Amino acid sequence: MDIVVIGAGLSGLTAAATLREAGGSVRLVEADTHIGGRIRALRDPASKRAFADLGPTWVWPKYQPVAARWLESLGMATFEQFNEGDAVIIGYGPVPLRQPMPGQDGMVRIVGGPSAVIDALANIIGDANIRTSALATGVFEDGPKRMVVHLSSGEVITAQKVIVSVPLRVVATTMQIPWAPQNLVDAMRGTPTWMSTHAKAIALYERPFWRDAGLSGRVASRIGPLVEVHDHTGANNTPAAIFGFVGWSPEKRRKDPEGLRQAILDQLSDCFGKAARQPLELVVQDWAMNPRIVTDLDISQPAVHPDIALPILRQPHLDGRVRFAVSEVSDLSPGLIEGALASGERAALELLATSR
């Protein structure tokens, strides 16, 4: 059986790795220059070691059986999110408050970050089976039994089965799928891509100096520009880092990136002291600028956590020749890492079960 998986985010990689482990012949095509999708690390330019997470950070293995199982099978260790000391709370009273803020039960980080999971899955699949800078423009029927995937280069790839692991609104607005009934396309358009409109700021420091002052590194702010901030120091306390979610709209971020950087440094300095104004590096990863993840529809609507998607998105199409597997499709933790692992694995296992 030969299978093409479109999209090398966590879902597509999980599907491809599951198929490879079962002996399937898989080709994974990814539009971007790198794999990982919404999972991306800020890396040390010299050693390539992952310094910080530019996409997701947390998993909840205590409550997420699929993530717990995959982390164990890939040999990934986890560590607690640092949360000792006081949080700084801004905009909830006339002056900033300093008080402990409870952690989130079961929330942990992966040693090496989620990008370590991406690397491990890519290893199972094998470099020869993964193509980057390969933008799929359409998925078509090739007679009654096969499928054909068109790439923007003009190349066509034929396969028995196709797994589409691309955010659903991106599929509906950028890919040709002429066989898809209107209710399927409507279901795709109606499924927001989780966190696709967000931006994340990472500040790296020599040491986690805020901890000396009894601060947890956590900030909750109604004023921003960072609305939620956390200690992001790596396992073994290195490198020292803070990350925050940016509260400015995508439009405001796009118009004034330098103003945003200055406002972030002002805020970090107000919360953690003058040393915070001088990070070794400040990186803003703006996911709303990535047209392979976000659509205008996502940007025009308030960000809401996805509901369990309509069943039609989990069903096979064209007699089982096409399946969708992206985090938002999952009926387990849609939008999250758990959802991506679950949707990729499920699509692959169902495909294997019906192909025997």
Ligand SMILES: Cc1cc2nc3c(=O)[nH]c(=O)nc-3n(C[C@H](O)[C@H](O)[C@H](O)COP(=O)(O)OP(=O)(O)OC[C@H]3O[C@@H](n4cnc5c(N)ncnc54)[C@H](O)[C@@H]3O)c2cc1C
């Ligand atoms: C800032 C941020 C913070 C987050 N925090 C958390 C967290 O703490 N915990 C958590 O569980 N989840 C979190 N998430 C969500 C998590 O990142 C996603 O659930 C998960 O990474 C989705 O993986 P995916 O493979 O389903 O989709 P994606 O990662 O979106 O992968 C889709 C892939 O398809 C590719 N693609 C698109 N179009 C084409 C095309 N035409 N041809 C070929 N390839 C194409 C894209 O380039 C991309 O690589 C966060 C997300 C963001 C952005």
